Amino acid sequence: MPSASPVAEASGEAAVPAAQVASAGPVAEDAARTIIGFFCRECAYAAADATGNSRIPLPATVRSVLVPCTGRVGPLHVLAALAEGADGVFVAGCLEGQCHHREGNLSALDRIAFVQRLLESVGVEPERVQMFTMSAADSPRFVAATRAMHATISGLPRLPRR
Amino acid sequence: MPLTARGRLILGSLPGVVPSTTTDGIGCVIVRHERLCIGCGRCVQVCPSAALAESSRFDPLQLYEAPAGTTRGALAVALRRIARHEPAGSFEVPSRVRTFRTIEFDKARCLGCGACTRACPTGALTARPVELCEAGGPAVPADGGSPVRR
Numbered sequence: 176m177p178s179a180s181p182v183a184e185a186s187g188e189a190a191v192p193a194a195q196v197a198s199a200g201p202v203a204e205d206a207a208r209t210i211i212g213f214f215c216r217e218c219a220y221a222a223a224d225a226t227g228n229s230r231i232p233l234p235a236t237v238r239s240v241l242v243p244c245t246g247r248v249g250p251l252h253v254l255a256a257l258a259e260g261a262d263g264v265f266v267a268g269c270l271e272g273q274c275h276h277r278e279g280n281l282s283a284l285d286r287i288a289f290v291q292r293l294l295e296s297v298g299v300e301p302e303r304v305q306m307f308t309m310s311a312a313d314s315p316r317f318v319a320a321t322r323a324m325h326a327t328i329s330g331l332p333r334l335p336r337r
Numbered sequence: 338m339p340l341t342a343r344g345r346l347i348l349g350s351l352p353g354v355v356p357s358t359t360t361d362g363i364g365c366v367i368v369r370h371e372r373l374c375i376g377c378g379r380c381v382q383v384c385p386s387a388a389l390a391e392s393s394r395f396d397p398l399q400l401y402e403a404p405a406g407t408t409r410g411a412l413a414v415a416l417r418r419i420a421r422h423e424p425a426g427s428f429e430v431p432s433r434v435r436t437f438r439t440i441e442f443d444k445a446r447c448l449g450c451g452a453c454t455r456a457c458p459t460g461a462l463t464a465r466p467v468e469l470c471e472a473g474g475p476a477v478p479a480d481g482g483s484p485v486r487r
Contacts, residue, residue: 250437251412258415285431289395292428296397298421334419 208262208328210237212321213252215245217275219267221311231318234325236262244268245306246279253290253304258336263303263328267320270308280308299334302327343385344448364449365464369442372402373461375409376436380453380462388446389453391438397424399439407459 214220220241226233242248245268253264266287268280284306291301305327307320347364380389400416401424403409430438451464 251408251415254412254415254419258418282433285433288431289434289437292430293397293416294419296424296426296428297416297419298425299419335421337418 208236208325209260210234210263210265210324210328211256211261212237212239212324213242213245213248213264213266214239215268215275215280216241216243218269218273218311219245219307219309219317222267222309222314222317225312225314226317229314231314233318233321236325236328237321244274244276244279245283246274246276248283248286250286250290250293253287254293257299257303257334260336262331262334263305263324265304265320265324266306267317268306268308270310273310284308300331303331303334341386347448347450364467365451366449366467367442367447367451367453368463368465369440370461370463371399372404373459374399374440375403375407375459375461376438376440377458378435378438378440379456379458381440383452383456385450385452386446386448388443388448390441390443391435392441393429393438394427395430395437395439396427400424 214223220239223239245266248266253266256264266283268283269275271280271284274280287304287306290304294304295301305324307316309316309320376391378391381391397416400409400413403413405414427439449464449467454462454464
């Protein structure tokens with residue numbers, strides 16, 4: 176595996192090849208936080224693969240989980256991830272109206288909104304859970320979403336866990 | 338409230354019943370065990386008099402009371418681990434989220450037909466004889482009901 180570029184290391188990011196974006200990848204030493212990303216197979220995962228292939232540095236905090244459609248992600252997936260150690264969770268799927276399974280991404284959008292309200296009601300920052308939509312070819316948007324999520328979570332205090 | 342056509346039919350077929358606008362006490366008394374409800378909405382679909390309805394709000398406290406081993410129970414376990422305080426009241430649920438809604442029961446509209454108790458997959462609705470309730474018997478079992486597996 177080629178090492179990360181000096182620029183990426185200085186900014187706390189690691190160049191992640193395609194194979195690593197797909198798997199969890201080694202944990203970087205400075206990766207204090209953990210963000211779980213649920214990526215749909217049709218769009219977001221393809222965008223993540225393209226990002227890896229073009230060797231664009233991504234935050235090392237993000238661990239990816241492949242799902243057939245974002246409609247598969249339920250409130251329990253998100254809350255369990257947060258309870259088991261993740262500091263943030265984001266779901267990335269197809270653009271609205273372009274879901275390959277008709278309306279899975281619309282369901283996911285509403286479920287994420289539901290989880291945000293649930294978190295808000297128990298005093299947890301709702302921005303820990305977010306949803307992004309992108310097309311399979313939109314690698315820059317995937318990078319922007321991942322970095323935005325990393326920046327948001329880095330600025331939040333740690334979650335209390337009992 | 339106005340009865341449905343089926344409600345009037347049931348009322349008319351019962352001997353010695355004077356038709357009234359409310360039908361409280363006819364058939365059986367429906368008792369709800371909120372903590373067992375999984376929000377599937379099957380009772381809402383089968384209710385002939387629309388006494389049961391899905392509301393647009395959800396109270397997270399319902400999760401906390403759910404029995405262990407259910408999806409709602411698992412959600413409560415996860416939520417308790419990260420919660421900073423107890424849930425602060427109900428909130429509006431997005432339109433595509435169907436199962437996390439509080440089911441509202443309007444007793445005045447209930448015909449006591451028991452269709453909801455047969456449709457409920459978890460035993461959250463039980464039908465009890467009118468006489469038992471009128472005699473001052475416990476409306477809700479002491480243990481708050483137990484989950485039914487079918």
